[in-house]
Amino acid sequence: MPKLGAEPIRKAALINAAIATVGRAGSLDVTVAQIAREAGMSSALAHHYFGSKERIFLAAMRHILTQYGTSTRTALRGAGTPQDRLRAIVGASFDSANFERETIAAWLNFYALALVEPEAARLLRVYHRRLSSNLLVALRPLAGAGAERIARTLGALIDGLYLRAALSNEADAAAAERTTLDYLEKVLP
Amino acid sequence: MPKLGAEPIRKAALINAAIATVGRAGSLDVTVAQIAREAGMSSALAHHYFGSKERIFLAAMRHILTQYGTSTRTALRGAGTPQDRLRAIVGASFDSANFERETIAAWLNFYALALVEPEAARLLRVYHRRLSSNLLVALRPLAGAGAERIARTLGALIDGLYLRAALSNEADAAAAERTTLDYLEKVLP
Amino acid sequence: MPKLGAEPIRKAALINAAIATVGRAGSLDVTVAQIAREAGMSSALAHHYFGSKERIFLAAMRHILTQYGTSTRTALRGAGTPQDRLRAIVGASFDSANFERETIAAWLNFYALALVEPEAARLLRVYHRRLSSNLLVALRPLAGAGAERIARTLGALIDGLYLRAALSNEADAAAAERTTLDYLEKVLP
Amino acid sequence: MPKLGAEPIRKAALINAAIATVGRAGSLDVTVAQIAREAGMSSALAHHYFGSKERIFLAAMRHILTQYGTSTRTALRGAGTPQDRLRAIVGASFDSANFERETIAAWLNFYALALVEPEAARLLRVYHRRLSSNLLVALRPLAGAGAERIARTLGALIDGLYLRAALSNEADAAAAERTTLDYLEKVLP
DNA sequence: AATGAATGAGGATTCATTCAT
DNA sequence: GATGAATGAATCCTCATTCAT
Structure with a gap:
């Protein structure tokens, strides 16, 4: 008696297992x-x-990025002002769900995979572009011509904070978020 | 063939080869x-x-970090004002010698090694602490109580820019440096 | 090809192969x-x-000792008098099945393994104890207080004959058995 | 300044080292x-x-056997009666110098080497023959036609006691000697 | 005489992947 | 759909042995 729709269930289980296993193994x-x-x-x-x-890893990476994209989109739905939008994007990045040490470790390793695996690199570029575009939409009304640079800085800052969180024993999502928002306050008029 | 004193020569060759090989392989x-x-x-x-x-990898990592430390120290020697010191540290980070794609790729992978290898983690902590302390010395006269946070942000920003450079096809050291200095200008009075 | 229940079959084949290979290689x-x-x-x-x-070797050794134990037990089943029991034990030891040169060579090497491998030593101790106890049961009615010493001598004698058989080109089971029984005749009243 | 006669010193050192190392490693x-x-x-x-x-091992084995031969010969020098001769031979075998656990372990391993290495087998045959001949000379006056068999039994018994001593934690030379002499007493008129 | 340097050969072990059932 | 069985290929590491000095 083969369960109906076993495939998507099994695939999802494997994807989660891949993330957990890679995260735990580091x-x-x-x-x-x-x-x-x-x-x-x-x-x-x-x-x-x-x-x-390889395909398991790629699917896992796709899953992580998709999840991140979804949580950003959800957060943006309730955001009215550009400031709200920025806060929503940053908040989604440091959402505690994505900010457990194991998840970050998996993330960092999939990141390194992009150095080797073109498809992984492609996925990452898509994510970068989307994040960038989201940031630009929010930043342009606030920073005008400077928006580009701020967006670039912001993206790098978020990645850098992730990177360091992966290595610290207890990743502090709140602190990372505060650091990011603090940067924004300083840099926006 | 067996020249006396081959050991340091061979070890150095292996360390360089490890960095090159890992960098190329990604x-x-x-x-x-x-x-x-x-x-x-x-x-x-x-x-x-x-x-x-493993020991080859650790030696390679140690070499990279030592080299970075040396170039920072050298750059700091000629720096008089706190502003000069900041610029020297940032400049050393994005020195073109350390900023070729392959070197960065090796660096990123050794970074990931720290998730797995306690000794690698230790090396990284030493580097982080040293960078942080250098930054604080330069920032305190300029930012007072805010120095801590700026140092933390700066460290993460530099790492994030490295990370992104590792993935881009041509790593642009100058652009990364400008982004960092621009942040400093904005954030310092 | 993948018949169900292959495991015990394969394991048995490996155990026999290990004994044969070690025996042939010496x-x-x-x-x-x-x-x-x-x-x-x-x-x-x-x-x-x-x-x-290592585990293959241990399994092979366990197999040899188990086999020896079984053949002793079988031989003892038909033995009525103490004299019969003694003859049964000695007969089982020099049974031609256990007394082919290759088998003895394997045996000798596994013996040496006990110097290195605690588990192998344990197996051997179990075998020694069992042989000793079997001999004592049969000897006590015949030799009373002297049973202990005779048992010890008999055990060593059997091992020594094995050892020499391993090194001679054609191991002569009958001669070894005769030597042992002759000793018993002389030493028992 | 090369020391004169370094060769025999070095060789002897290596032979002793081989015995010690093999004995310790088991x-x-x-x-x-x-x-x-x-x-x-x-x-x-x-x-x-x-x-x-291989040649180191063979030299070590030769050394062990030569040493044993020498100690037997020395012991025989003071022996007058056949009984004295027998006691001398047995005594040399269980001399405490040859009966330390490590030495026995080395011995057992060199024994196993004879299964593989023809030269080792040859050495062993020489030793067996010599022991046998020594025993026969002493036994013939006491046992006449039975001397052959007793000699064979005695040789096997001694080897068997060695074997068991190699595996016991503390090899008891005195007990082994007593067991052997006891056998002789029982078997000789 | 003595040794550090160097290597080829080999061996245990692991693992992604395939296949018959 | 699901899995135990099976393997080829690969990799780390060891070691006897050689050689230049």
Whole structure:
């Protein structure tokens, strides 16, 4: 009695397992068997659904970025003023759900994957562009011509804070958010 | 062939080869044989001198951080005013020697190693603390109580710019430096 | 190919192959690949089932000792008098099945393993104790207080004959058995 | 200033080191480097003197057997009656100098070497023959036609006691000697 | 005589991946 | 759909041995 719609469920389980396993290991050097065990299935089945380890990683990365995109979009829905929009974007970035140490560690490792895997690089570029564009829309009314540079700085700052959070023992989302907002206050008129 | 005193020469060659190989591959997933070939020797000799692959990586990381520390110290020597000191530190960070894509890629991967390897984490903490302390010395006369936060922001910003440079096709050191200095101008009275 | 329940079959094949390979080589210095080839499978599968070379050896040793224990027990079943029991034990020891040169060579090498491997030492102690206890039960009615010493002597004598058989070109089970029984005749009233 | 006569000194040091190292390790699986370090020299020098690891082992084995032969001969010198001769031979076998656990372990391992190395087997045969002949000379006046069998039994018994001593935690030379002499008393008229 | 330097060969172990059931 | 079985390929590491000095 094969369950109906087993595929999406299994795939989702594997994606979550991949993120958890990589996050816990702190490295992409995890075996398909480990991921599959974490997902409660055989490694053969993992291959059946994804075809290769690489594809599991890419799907996991896509999932992380999609999730981030969704949470940003949701946060933006209630934002009226440009200031609200900025705060929403920053808030989504440091949402505690994305800011647990293990998640960040997975994230950092998938980031490094982009150095090796063109598709991972592509995904990252999409995310960067989207974040940039969101920031620009909010910044332009406030900073005019300076918006571009502020957006670039902001993006780098957020990534840098993530990076350091990945290495600290307890990642402090609130502090990271405050640092970012503080920058914005200083830099906007 | 067995010149006396080969050890330091061979070790240095291996360290450089490790950085180059990891940088080119974009990943720590390189074999000792690759590193050794790049260094012009057998993998057995690499093991003879370092004992393990891990130790080669740690030595390479130590080398990168030491080099960075040295270039910072050198740059600081000629700096009189606090502003000069800040510019010297930032300049050393984005020195073109440290800012080739491959070097950054190696750097990013060694960064990720710290998630897994306690000794790598320790090295990184030392570097962070030293950078932070250098920045504070320069910032305190300029920003007083706000120095702490600015230093933290600056550190994260530099790391974030590195991260993004690692992923872009041509890393633009000058642009990264300008972004950083621009932040400082805005944030300092 | 993947018949269900392959595990016990494969494990048994590997155990026999290990004994044969070690016996033929006359040394524990055999590769897992050799054992696996002898057993008709890849070395990877051997590792899959046993985890390590050491574990293969221990299983082989356990097998040899178990087999010896079983043949002793079987022989004892039909033995009525103490004299019969003694003859049964000695007969089982020099049973031609256990007394082929290759088997003895394997045995000797596993013996040496006990110097290095605590688990192998434990197995051997169990075997020694059991043999000793079997001998004592049979000797006490015949030798009373002297039973202990005779048992000890008998055990050493059997081991010594094995040792020499391992080194002679054709191991002569009958002669070894005769030597042992002769000792018993002389020493028992 | 090369020391005169360094060669025999170095060789002797290596032989002793080989016995000690093998005895301590409980296995022939020791490296030339370990033996050389124990002997206080480089592994290259060990090769210079012996040519190969195998040859070191053979020399060590030869040394053990020669030493045993010498101690037997010495003991026999003061022996007048056949009974004295027997006691001398047995006494030499269980001399406390040859009966330390490490020495026995080395001995057992060199024994196993004979399964693999024809020259080692030859050495062992020589030793067996010599022991046998010594025993026969002493036994013939006491046991006549039965001398052969007793000699064979005695040889096996001694080896068996060695074997068991190698595996026990504290080898008890006195007990082993008593067991052997006790056998002789029982078996001789 | 003595050694550091150097390497080729080899071996245990791991793992992604395939396949029959 | 699901999995146990199976393996080829790869990798780290070790070590006996050689050689120039």
